[in-house]
Amino acid sequence: MNKRMVVIGVVILVIGVALIIGGAIGALGSISIKTTFTQPHPGEYVSAEIVLNTTSNLAVASPAATGGVVSAQNLTQVNSTNINTYAVPYNATAVGTEVYKSLSGDYYYVAFASAQPNTKIVATPQGSRVLLFAALLLLGVVLAIVGIIVAVVGAVKKTRPPMTGQP
Numbered sequence: 001m002n003k004r005m006v007v008i009g010v011v012i013l014v015i016g017v018a019l020i021i022g023g024a025i026g027a028l029g030s031i032s033i034k035t036t037f038t039q040p041h042p043g044e045y046v047s048a049e050i051v052l053n054t055t056s057n058l059a060v061a062s063p064a065a066t067g068g069v070v071s072a073q074n075l076t077q078v079n080s081t082n083i084n085t086y087a088v089p090y091n092a093t094a095v096g097t098e099v100y101k102s103l104s105g106d107y108y109y110v111a112f113a114s115a116q117p118n119t120k121i122v123a124t125p126q127g128s129r130v131l132l133f134a135a136l137l138l139l140g141v142v143l144a145i146v147g148i149i150v151a152v153v154g155a156v157k158k159t160r161p162p163m164t165g166q167p
Contacts, residue, residue, distance in 0.1 A: 005154025013147025019140030026133040032123040034109070037116060043080070045117055047109040052123060058100040060090075060109060061120040067111030069100060080112040 037045035049072065050058065058069065068087025070078050078086045088107070090098035111117040 002154045002157045005157065006151050007154075009147050009149070009151025009154055011147070012143055012150060016140045016143030016145070016147050019136050019143060021140075023133045023136030023138075023140055026136065034121040034123075035119075037109075037111065037119075039116075043112055043114060045111045045113060046075070047119075047121055050107040050109065050121060050123055052103050052105060052107065056103050057124045058103055058107075059122045059124070060098045060100070061122070062096060062118050063098050064111035064113050064117045064119055066113065067109065067117070067119070069103075069107050070110050072106035072108060075108050075110070078110050083110065083112065 032050070034047050034050065037047055039045055045064075045067075050069075052058070060069065066080055066083060068083055069090075070083075070086050071088065074086045087110075088100060088103070091101045092099040109119060109121050111119060
């Protein structure tokens with residue numbers, strides 16, 4: 001066993017795991033999740049403000065049958081009959097989730113229903129900060145794999161006997 005190589009591998013592995021943890025915490029910290037609604041009028045439910053300062057993606061899980069994402073400036077004009085006029089169109093749907101891309105500004109999710117909706121709103125910023133966390137995650141995974149390989153090779157590799165001065 002080559003102890004030096006094993007130690008180097010373990011150190012690389014530890015650095016990789018630290019980068020994975022840092023990248024994951026940073027990425028999760030940049031995600032905004034909203035699940036509570038206020039009821040300004042009977043049957044009208046409004047989410048907390050969704051502030052999207054950078055170009056962002058927004059996912060609305062379990063959207064209400066009558067509801068949608070509305071810009072803050074249009075909030076006071078929305079009612080159950082004109083919600084489709086003011087709602088921002090979604091870009092895609094996936095497994096009961098509406099996906100909105102490239103939004104920037106202040107928005108609310110407005111739902112019209114007889115009971116509190118179980119809608120979940122997830123905002124994920126797309127910008128240099130998210131790319132930094134993704135890069136940290138990727139680098140961490142690469143270093144962890146390299147660390148494991150170096151440690152295993154070091155554990156399997158036999159040490160050479162010291163060279164003697166004899167020909």
